[in-house]
Amino acid sequence: MERYSVLKDKNPREIVLLRGSGCKWKRCTFCDYHLDYCLDEEENYNLNAQVLSKVTGIYNKLEVINSGSFCDLDNKTMDLIIKTCEEKNISTVHFECHYIHHREVPTLKEKFKEHSINVRIKTGVETFDVDYRENVMKKGFGKSTPEKIRTYADEVCLLFGLTGQTENSMKNDIETGLKYFDRVCVNIMNDNTTNVKPDNSVIKVFAEKIAPNYIDNDRVDILMENTDFGVGGESEEQTND
Numbered sequence: 001m002e003r004y005s006v007l008k009d010k011n012p013r014e015i016v017l018l019r020g021s022g023c024k025w026k027r028c029t030f031c032d033y034h035l036d037y038c039l040d041e042e043e044n045y046n047l048n049a050q051v052l053s054k055v056t057g058i059y060n061k062l063e064v065i066n067s068g069s070f071c072d073l074d075n076k077t078m079d080l081i082i083k084t085c086e087e088k089n090i091s092t093v094h095f096e097c098h099y100i101h102h103r104e105v106p107t108l109k110e111k112f113k114e115h116s117i118n119v120r121i122k123t124g125v126e127t128f129d130v131d132y133r134e135n136v137m138k139k140g141f142g143k144s145t146p147e148k149i150r151t152y153a154d155e156v157c158l159l160f161g162l163t164g165q166t167e168n169s170m171k172n173d174i175e176t177g178l179k180y181f182d183r184v185c186v187n188i189m190n191d192n193t194t195n196v197k198p199d200n201s202v203i204k205v206f207a208e209k210i211a212p213n214y215i216d217n218d219r220v221d222i223l224m225e226n227t228d229f230g231v232g233g234e235s236e237e238q239t240n241d
C-alpha cells in the first residue's frame with residue numbers, strides 16, 4: 001500500500017497515510033478503511049518512521065491521515081511528526097479527527113504550537129443532513145450543526161455517491177462546507193467490503209452537474225477514486241475520519 005504522496009495542485013502539500021491503533025468509532029456503515037490498524041505500537045512506529053522519512057518539506061505543509069483520528073497514533077509517532085516538521089521546515093500539519101475526540105483538539109494544537117507548527121483539523125462529516133448522516137451513515141456526530149463542528153474542525157470531508165443523495169443535497173453540502181470551513185474534500189464512494197455500494201446514478205449527477213462548478217475552486221478537493229491522493233488502496237475506503 002502506498003503511504004506517501006505529494007499533492008501538487010490545490011493547497012500543495014505532502015500527505016502520509018500512517019497507522020495507529022484504529023478508529024474508536026468504527027460504526028460508519030460505508031467504511032472499511034478503519035481496518036488499517038495495528039495494536040502493536042512499536043510496529044506502528046517503525047512503519048510510520050519509514051513513511052515519515054520520505055517527507056521532504058517541499059511545500060512546508062503536511063497532511064497526516066491514519067484511518068481514524070490523530071489520537072489513535074502512538075506518542076513516539078507524534079513526537080516524530082513534530083521532529084520531522086522542525087527538520088523540514090513544515091509550518092502546517094493537517095490531522096484527521098472524528099467528532100468523539102473533539103475535546104482533545106485544543107491540547108494537540110497547543111502542543112504543536114509550542115514548536116511553531118500550526119495544526120488544522122479535518123473531520124469526516126460526510127453530509128450536513130443530520131438524518132442521513134446519523135441514521136443512514138451512522139457517523140456519530142449526533143445533531144451537531146456546522147457551527148458546532150466548526151468549533152473544533154477547520155476542514156470537512158464529504159462523501160457522495162450514495163443512494164438517496166441528490167443534486168440539491170450535494171450542492172447544499174458543498175456550499176455549507178465552504179461557508180463554515182476553510183476547505184472541503186469531496187470523496188466519491190468506491191466499492192469496498194461493506195454492504196454500502198456506490199450509486200452510479202448519483203455519481204453521474206455529481207460528475208455532470210456539481211463537479212464542473214468546483215473543479216477550479218482551490219478550496220475544494222475532489223477524489224473520484226479513493227486513491228486520487230496517491231495513498232491508500234487495497235480494500236480501504238479512503239475518506240476521513
Ligand code: SF4
Nearest residue numbers: 023026027028031241
Ligand atoms: S469513516 Fe472514519 S470514523 Fe467512520 S468508521 Fe471509518 S475511520 Fe471510523
